[in-house]
Amino acid sequence: MHMWSKTVCPILQNVAKTSSIRTYVKGEPTGPQLKTEIPGPISRKLHAELNAIQPSDAVQFFADYNKSLGNYIVDVDGNIILDTYNQIASIPIGYNHPSLLKVFQNEDNLKALVNRPALGVFPGDYWPKKLRNVLLSVAPRLPNVTTMMCGSCSNENAYKAMFIAYRRHQRGENVDFTDLEKESCVSNKPPGAPDLSLLSFHGAFHGRTLGALATTHSKAIHKLDVPSFDWPIAPFPQYKYPLEENQRENEAEDKKCLAAVEDLIQTYNKKGKPVAGIVIEPIQSEGGDNEASPEFFQQLQKIAKKYGASYLIDEVQTGCGATGKFWAHEHFNLESPPDIVTFSKKMLTGGYYHSIDMRPNQPYRIFNTWMGDPGKIALLEACLETIKNENLLDNVIKVGDKLKKGLLRLEAEFPEKINSTRGRGTFLAVNAATPALRDSIIAKMKQKGVLMGGCGDQSLRLRPSLIFQERHADVFLERFRQILNEH
Ligand SMILES: Cc1ncc(COP(=O)(O)O)c(C=O)c1O
Structure with missing residues (x-):
């Protein structure tokens, strides 16, 4: 299989094989250079200014995005910093990449950006082609894609799609809603607003909006004071390292966690909150970069199918190449695609890929005003072209x-x-x-x-960008030592 077959992706038809590139972004600094402590005086002054306007306790320093280039972020005090974190894992090909800077010199792209449509109701004529050529060219074996803005709202809407599909399966295809359902849902009551649940994992992070937050369990600070659902939370495998020396224990850990998943599904089904879906990250990221084996993900998919639950893989942080495959779950050799794969961050637009089964069959059920942004797709188009032209996945494997x-x-x-x-x-x-x-x-x-x-x-x-090279690895390893x- 692969997503970059030239037949589905015209942007990739003039692919130049370039394996001996010295630098991916011309003029990139040759190493870190510090002028002040970080944050320096200018950052501190701006911080005071910003803090008077909005809470800004998490701000580390202010960046100069004119001067930042490639793998280096430059702060307002002139410090040149090697960035292995990239705006929380969200810069795919470094700062000020020339291919991205060119995107809005193209009149069509500029107009798509300026005349931002409410994509769910008034898309531009270019939209189906863009979705096909850009997002579907890297689709993880799923035929449909729905665009959104951020990771949380991608998950939030994907969760709704799973509930809607679950009820449709229960009710029967093309069976209309009852009057009681229509009446009760408006007051948050069953049967219209049914007592369904989603199974997630301890340590997971799926976002901060209310539904996504109900499946987030990484840190108390994200959840304190916010009401949530009584939904099942299963243990995520906790492996011993190195993996090669702890195979037997880690396999036992997989089995224990999978048994707990099944147990929880049965418990919640019995207590009248049936599990409509299982949501999981390929590598639990915010929660501590916790890995689980391909076998774990394969078995989990089998359990989902056994109980009629959908299987959602959240690739918001892992997607777009950083694991050496475009989608991290491609490492798992699943027997069939998951029902939903959500994305954002390095994909530049949020959204989710999904099966036909996950399409609601009435309008406005999965909807918001913008439904994404064509400007972001224009950037992603250039980004994917660069990833392919410069063989950046090979670079990721080598440098990794x-x-x-x-x-x-x-x-x-x-x-x-x-x-x-x-x-x-x-x-x-x-x-x-x-x-x-x-x-x-x-x-x-x-x-x-x-x-x-x-x-x-x-x-x-x-979380370096895909253009992180061996010489950047040398700088990092030397300073870490x-x-x-x-x-
Ligand atoms: C796996 C995963 N899912 C969802 C999210 C939420 O994305 P956003 O912050 O864009 O709402 C994140 C953010 O870190 C994430 O890592």
């Missing part, structure tokens, strides 16, 4: 291998400080011995000119 080996070497050198290197492609993580050590490593790396992210309680995660030495 180097990074992972480097992390494992550091793990062997500092076993009391870091452990459990894991991940695929450049989508990698390592644990620090304690949460405090993890936080301190991130803070000190920043002062050495390398931006890193954390996830879970004590993990460090790498210095920081580990200093702790």
Whole structure:
């Protein structure tokens, strides 16, 4: 199979094979360079200004997006920082990539951006072709795609699609709603608003809107004070590393978690809250880069089918190549595609791929004003072209291998400080011995000119863009080693 067959993707017809590229973005800085501490004085001043307008406690520094280039983000104080975190895993091909800067010089793209349509009701003539040539050219074996804005609203609407399909299956195709259903749903009451549930996993992150938040279980701070649903939450496998040395225990862990899933489905079905769908990330990202085996995902799909639940794979963070395959769940060899795959972040637009079964058969049931943005699809078109033309998935595999080996070497050198290197492609993580050590490593790396992210309680995660090269890996590994030495 693959998504980039030239027959379905005209943008890729003039593919130049370029394997010996030295740099993907001309003029990129040669290394980090620091002028002040981070945040510097200009960042601090802007922070005070912003904080007077809106809560901005999470702001780390202000960036200069004119000067940021390739893998380097430049802050307003002139510090040049190697970015391994990329706007929370969301920059696919680096800052100011020339192919993206060109997109709105094209008159058609500019007009699509300026005359932003309410896509659900007044799409432009270009829309079906754009969806086919851009989003469907990388579809994970699913025939339909519905665009949205962000990751949360993609999940939120995909969840609705799963409930709607579940009730349609129960009711029978083409059977109309009863008057009681129409009346009761408006007051949030069954049978119109039925007591259905979705099964999610401890440690999961699927977003912050109310429905998505009900399936998010990574950190209390996301959920405090917000009412939620009584929906089943299953344990996600917790593996021992290295995987090769702990196969038997990890297989037992898979079995235990799968048994718990089945148990929970039966319990919730019995208590009158049938499980309409299972939602899962291919790698639990915000929750700590927790992996599960291909066999786990295969078995989970079988369980979903057995109980008539849909299977949603949330690729918001893992999608668009960072694991070395375009979609992370392609590593799992599922016997059939999941029912829904959601995306956002590096895909530049939000949305979800879905089976025909997940289409509601009445208008306005999955809907909002914009339903995405054609400007984002124009950017994605250029981005996908670059990924293909420059063989960036090969780059991810090569650089990921180097990074992972480097992390494992550091793990062997500092076993009391870091452990459990894991991940695929450049989508990698390592644990620090304690949460405090993890936080301190991130803070000190920043002062050495390398931006890193954390996830879970004590993990460090790498989320470089697809143009992260071996020389950037060298800079990262060298500075990481210095920081580990200093702790
Ligand atoms: C797996 C996953 N799903 C959903 C979301 C929510 O996306 P957004 O922040 O765009 O709403 C995220 C965000 O980090 C995510 O990692």
